[in-house]
Every structure is written in structure tokens, then in C-alpha cells.
Amino acid sequence: MLAWTDTLPSRGVSWTMVSVPDCPSQGIFDLWIGQTEVTWDLLECWALGLDTSFQEGVDAVSYPSKPYSAIFANFGHHGHPAICVSFDAATEFCHWLAKVTGRPYRLPAANEWVYCCSHDPATDIDSIAWHRGNSDDTTHRVAQKAANNFGLFDTFGNVAEWCTDRCARGGSWMTKPELLCAEFSEPEDSKWNEADPQSPKSLWWLANGQHIGLRLAATGLCKIE
Numbered sequence: 001m002l003a004w005t006d007t008l009p010s011r012g013v014s015w016t017m018v019s020v021p022d023c024p025s026q027g028i029f030d031l032w033i034g035q036t037e038v039t040w041d042l043l044e045c046w047a048l049g050l051d052t053s054f055q056e057g058v059d060a061v062s063y064p065s066k067p068y069s070a071i072f073a074n075f076g077h078h079g080h081p082a083i084c085v086s087f088d089a090a091t092e093f094c095h096w097l098a099k100v101t102g103r104p105y106r107l108p109a110a111n112e113w114v115y116c117c118s119h120d121p122a123t124d125i126d127s128i129a130w131h132r133g134n135s136d137d138t139t140h141r142v143a144q145k146a147a148n149n150f151g152l153f154d155t156f157g158n159v160a161e162w163c164t165d166r167c168a169r170g171g172s173w174m175t176k177p178e179l180l181c182a183e184f185s186e187p188e189d190s191k192w193n194e195a196d197p198q199s200p201k202s203l204w205w206l207a208n209g210q211h212i213g214l215r216l217a218a219t220g221l222c223k224i225e
Helices: 040-047 087-101 110-117
Strands: 002-008 013-019 031-034 160-162 167-169 185-187 217-219
Touching: 002 087, 013 040, 031 110, 040 087, 087 160, 110 167
Parallel strands: none
Antiparallel strands: 002 013, 013 031, 031 217, 160 167, 167 185
16 A cells, blocks of 8 residues: 655644555546545635645635534544535635645545445444444544555545535445445435525535535645655
8 A cells, every 4th residue: 555645834734645556447547545534634724724834826715614613513623524514615625735735636536436435345334434323423533443455544434525426425423334335325415504594505514514524536646755
């Protein structure tokens, strides 16, 4: 397994990308995928405008409104996966991260996610996933369960992860364990934001989406330092 850690120096926030083997039958070449789900530590550098080290010369960078305080109620923060992230926010965050790092970060395509995040059906699901049966109705710090064959953590359970087709994959802390398989996905749903008091409703945060997060992908992540 080839892995590489990237960092936002001004905030001391790091994340690890894993190189996965090519899969010509799926048109997958030179693909890197986040070893863990994106945590609040990284997402807040964008969402709260905390990182300023790369702002000079960067244009068209959008920042969302601050997340609802209720997002953190009964859920973990530092080291935990970001939640209540809309598809638009996940996409814009990836655009921002690509601009500030100069690296091609993005959301994974559906076929990329399935290839990278599938697991052996014979594997004990409790050993790799936080789900309805063992999560105590909350998210957990990333990388506390066993990794899959590609060295990726929490590909099933904890939080569902956006793909470019506007579906969230992998299930979450609230998903029944028997549903956790590569074919399980959740299309974008207006119910995930029905409690938002704003009019129009937020493009950035999902008031009822405490189970929705994201994982980074990149093609051609060539600069290994």
C-alpha cells in the first residue's frame, strides 16, 4: 500500500491519501482515495475560513454560512467525521482544497467508490463498521475499526459518503448492518434538510443529515514528498 500525507501547514491539519491498484475494466487508473472520511478538523478550515495561508491569488473561493449549533449536539467533533454536509458543500470544499493545495482533490465517482470501498462479505461487519447495532446512535472517531484490503477505514458505517452522482454511499452509524454492502446507496433526499428554518433552505448544511459526510479522491496525485 502506497500512502501519502498532505497538510495545511498554517493549521497543522493533515490527512492521508492511499494509492489503489488500477482497475482497467472500470476505467480506473492512478486513483488515490482518502484513508479516512473527512474530519471536522479539515472541513472547518474551509467552512469557518480558518486557513489563510493560500488565499493570495486564489479567486472564486466560496465559504458557507456557519454550521448550525445543533450539528454537534450528541456528536463528536475533533477527530470525528464531518456531518450534515450537503452535496454542494462537499463539492465546493473539494474545489477549495484543490485550489489551496494545487492538487486535484474531488469527490469519488460511484464506480471508484464501489471499487475502493467494497469488502469481503465474509468479513465480520462489526470489525470494520459503526452501524445501528454498535454505534450507540452517534458517530465515532475515524480509523477506530479495522481497515479494508486497500488500507481504508470506515468505508462502511460511521457516515455515508458523497459521490459525484449525488448519492451517499457506505451507510452510516444509523444503518442496519445487514444493509452494508457495495450496492447500498442513498440518493440525495430533501428530507435531510426538512428541519432547516431558513427560507430558502441552506445549500451548505443538512439540518437532518447527521449521517452524511464525505471522503476525498484524486487522480494523478503525483507530487509525493
